[in-house]
Amino acid sequence: MQSSSGQELRVGFLGVTSVLVDDGDTRLLTDGFFTRPALHRVLLGRLAPDGARIEQGLARAGITDLRAVLVGHSHYDHALDAPEVARRTGAVVVGSSSTANLARGYGLPGEQIRVVEPGEPLVFDAFRVRFFPSRHASPNAAAGEISAPLTFPARARAFRDGGCFSLLIEHARGKSLLIQESAGFVKGALAGARAEIALISMAMLGRQPESYRRAYFSETAGAVGAKVICPLHYDDFFRPLENPPRRIPRWMDDLRPALDSLERWAGERGVRVSWLPAWQMVPLD
Numbered sequence: 634m635q636s637s638s639g640q641e642l643r644v645g646f647l648g649v650t651s652v653l654v655d656d657g658d659t660r661l662l663t664d665g666f667f668t669r670p671a672l673h674r675v676l677l678g679r680l681a682p683d684g685a686r687i688e689q690g691l692a693r694a695g696i697t698d699l700r701a702v703l704v705g706h707s708h709y710d711h712a713l714d715a716p717e718v719a720r721r722t723g724a725v726v727v728g729s730s731s732t733a734n735l736a737r738g739y740g741l742p743g744e745q746i747r748v749v750e751p752g753e754p755l756v757f758d759a760f761r762v763r764f765f766p767s768r769h770a771s772p773n774a775a776a777g778e779i780s781a782p783l784t785f786p787a788r789a790r791a792f793r794d795g796g797c798f799s800l801l802i803e804h805a806r807g808k809s810l811l812i813q814e815s816a817g818f819v820k821g822a823l824a825g826a827r828a829e830i831a832l833i834s835m836a837m838l839g840r841q842p843e844s845y846r847r848a849y850f851s852e853t854a855g856a857v858g859a860k861v862i863c864p865l866h867y868d869d870f871f872r873p874l875e876n877p878p879r880r881i882p883r884w885m886d887d888l889r890p891a892l893d894s895l896e897r898w899a900g901e902r903g904v905r906v907s908w909l910p911a912w913q914m915v916p917l918d
């Protein structure tokens with residue numbers, strides 16, 4: 634995949650469901666969550682974007698400019714840093730009205746905030762992005778809407794999900810990818826959407842029955858006809874992101890049964906499971 638500037642379309646895994654997509658001309662980022670506060674802070678404290686960690690994260694990922702920060706739901710482990718990342722990079726934050734209230738409360742100017750409608754195509758140079766209705770994995774620690782501008786710092790539970798989306802990112806010269814920010818689904822929501830690569834959340838799948846896991850894979854990666862699946866949201870987000878990532882703690886979720894069932898589901902269909910290294914840009918081919 635060559636872009637007009639002679640560069641390939643590349644993706645980079647930056648922890649949880651933060652994914653950088655770069656065609657050589659234009660960069661899009663999902664979530665942009667770099668602060669990754671420690672567990673005691675999440676449970677007992679109030680959260681705000683950590684400027685030093687964001688600066689380090691952006692530098693390590695080689696990000697200097699972004700067209701958009703795409704947010705699939707507004708829980709803190711997805712949306713906390715989105716307005717600060719946008720402020721530093723000139724990006725527009727795109728997401729639900731709850732994500733918009735989070736960004737407004739942080740003080741991001743209105744022209745850098747965009748509320749998206751389900752299915753509405755958003756064009757960023759050679760990229761076309763659509764948000765499709767989805768659901769959060771169970772349990773959902775902070776359900777509901779952020780109905781007014783959020784005051785920072787805020788308790789973790791104030792970052793209500795605000796509705797969950799599956800993100801479809803298509804490139805004008807071919808290749809498209811699905812980014813699934815939580816391990817939930819709306820049956821049939823992705824019918825007709827196509828993506829070669831599905832990057833899908835694994836967190837909380839270990840707590841679900843096998844039948845749910847298979848339905849989830851079928852309604853996300855299966856629905857778009859993906860040939861490659863890259864697991865997301867499996868790292869321990871109470872610590873800085875290492876490479877290879879340290880896995881989500883066992884008390885939160887046991888990943889093993891979910892990974893076994895992903896391997897089985899993919900194997901039956903000739904789909905490849907591929908692990909993206911952290912902090913590295915990988916060509917999509």
Ligand SMILES: [Zn+2]
Pocket residue numbers: 706708769794815
């Ligand atoms: Zn969530």
